[in-house]
Amino acid sequence: MSWDWFTSDDYWSSRLVFQKLLAIWYLVAFVCALNQFRALLGEHGLLPIPDFLARVGFRRSPSLFHAHYSDRFFAAVAMTGAVVSAVLLGGVADLVPVWACLLLWAVPWVLYLSIVNVGQTWYSFGWESLLLETGFLAIFLGPAHTGVPTLVLWLLLWLLFRLEFGAGLIKMRGDRCWRDLTCLYYHHETQPMPGPLSWYFHHLPPWMHRVEAAANHGAQLVVPFALFAPQPAASAAAGVVIVTQGWLMISGNFSWLNALTITLAVPAVDGAMLGVPPPDDLAAPPLWYGAIVIAVTAVVAVLSYWPVRNLLGRGQIMNYSFNQLHLVNTYGAFGSVTRDRYEVIIEGAEDDVAGPTTEWKEYEFKGKPGDPHRRPPQVAPYHLRLDWQLWFLSLSSRYGGRWLPALVTKLLEGDPQIRGLLRHDPFAGRAPTHLRARLFHYRFTTPAERAETGAWWVREPVGTVVRTCRLDTDGTPVPV
Structure with missing residues (x-):
């Protein structure tokens, strides 16, 4: 059986870069959890997990902690996630059979899902669901010694499209200042956590703030469609996403949201542009692996009904998960901007x-x-x-x-x-x-x-x- 339809070897190096970057953000997320959970969620924290588990059942919040909770066990879960993330960053998943690679990438997803689903207020933001949805799709990308599954690449681009286009739509439908291009008169000063350069961004001349706002609309409402275009248009679109998200990274502090968005743009880049050619001896994917990828694609297609309906509807909501596994979510940011x-x-x-x-x-x-x-x-x-x-x-x-x-x-x-x-x-x-x-x-x-x-x-x-x-x-x- 020919697998030419199933794999895209031109994106072999793009897959490697994507996986390395994702492993870094997983590692950061688990370290954040390990460092802060006792005060926020521990047995004597501000919102203790045991109290939450007593009120909410497994079906509403699937988590390993329903089987057992203690602060020591939480620390073990977070530490395990950090170690496995470091192992993935080191490329161990590329040295094992396909089935072992999939299982290895599934570990941080299961562990972080268990944390997010008991994290309550502290884990209620879009970048948590974005990491989980990205991490779930990454499970099926496969190791370096096999071809890159084309369907998974398309699913990652579909996620990036929803992320960017949803953020653009919520702005145009929301605060009037996005439509008259004046929101950035205020945003750099009033954003949740300004960064070292935010003072300088705030004092840019008004015409530059208007250019920023207009460029943001173009990057979020127009460019995402080019992600699905033939090369080199798709790579150019990815480049625009990377540049605009980099601009956001240096102008404020938004957890790993911008870094993960940049990571999601990598699969759209033609691997030849990265200068690392694929090996000549890539193995054909096992038949069972192809069946799993097709099944996952079908599931994502079905679950896409709810975020698509949300995007097209007048009452668009931001950063919402339609299921307890945080798959195929809706995203968005700053539908309104505070003035003071x-x-x-x-x-x-x-x-x-x-x-x-x-x-x-x-x-x-x-x-x-x-x-x-x-x-x-x-x-x-x-x-x-x-x-x-x-x-x-x-x-x-x-x-x-x-x-x-x-x-x-x-x-x-x-x-x-x-x-x-x-x-x-x-x-x-x-x-x-x-x-x-x-x-x-x-x-x-x-x-x-x-x-x-x-x-x-x-x-x-x-x-x-x-x-x-x-x-x-x-x-x-x-x-x-």
Whole structure:
């Protein structure tokens, strides 16, 4: 039986690059989980996984943790995922039979699915589902000693199309500033977590912001169709995606969203452009492997009904999974852009009685703006989950849910796990007697202000998020 219809050997090197990059982002994701889970999701975390498992069954959130949960087991799952990701990065999957390669790539997908499905608020963003959907399709790409399955390449391009086109549509249907090309007057300053260059991007002249917005529309609403065109058009389209996503990477911190989007563009690149020719002795895929790839393609085709309906419908939603396995999702970002930046600043005090003369000391977080003189850091592709949620809290107190009272309690207790999420604990591990959270309005300094003061931000208090409180005798925070 001839497999010429099934494989695309011209994309052999593109597959290798794609797999290496994906292994890196898997590794980053598992390291993020390992470093932050105890404070956020552990047995004594802000949103404990055991409490979630008691409320939600396996069918609603498939996860290994339904069989057993302990903080030690979670750490073992995350560590295993990190190790397997490193093994994949090292190319071990290319040295084993096809069946073993598929199983090896399935391991991080199963492990990360288990984490995301119990991650609650902390894992509710589009890049989690994007990593899972990408990782699922990557299972079926096969090892380096076989031909590249054409159908899987098309499925990856279909994913990239939905990601880019969905993001473009939600902008045009959403905030008016995308249609009049003025959204980037505000975005670089008000995005969830600015980066080291965001101040400079914000101060670009208005005409450049309008060019940015127009180029974004072209990259997301026009270019994705060329991904399915013959070469070299498909490679050119991939190049546009890579350049625009790289621009987004240096202008802000969006976890591994932009890096993974760049990775998804690689399968569209003609392998000859990468300068690494395929081996002459590529093995024909086993018959059972071809059958699996065809079956997966059929499943994706059926599941595509829901995201396509969402794209074409007037009530388009962003970043939604239509099934518990996070397959064939809908994506999108920044359907609306905030015009003003607010930050929640948490402060503690050690006075026995809080009053007008109390000295309040500010907790400093690793990524979110706090000290006006601190330059916004580069965080992505790493993801600081608590910092990110605090940006949403600044938009509305309803985003605090159950985790904000828990955070207040643990800060008043001097919880060491929570302190591990901080850049600076003003009490050096001691528990404060009082705590409060105030809302500040932030804006970037002008070039003249920056030259004079050295500050990156100007801020002023505008309200209260958490009133001054202390721990009661039963260990719960009470206002004073």
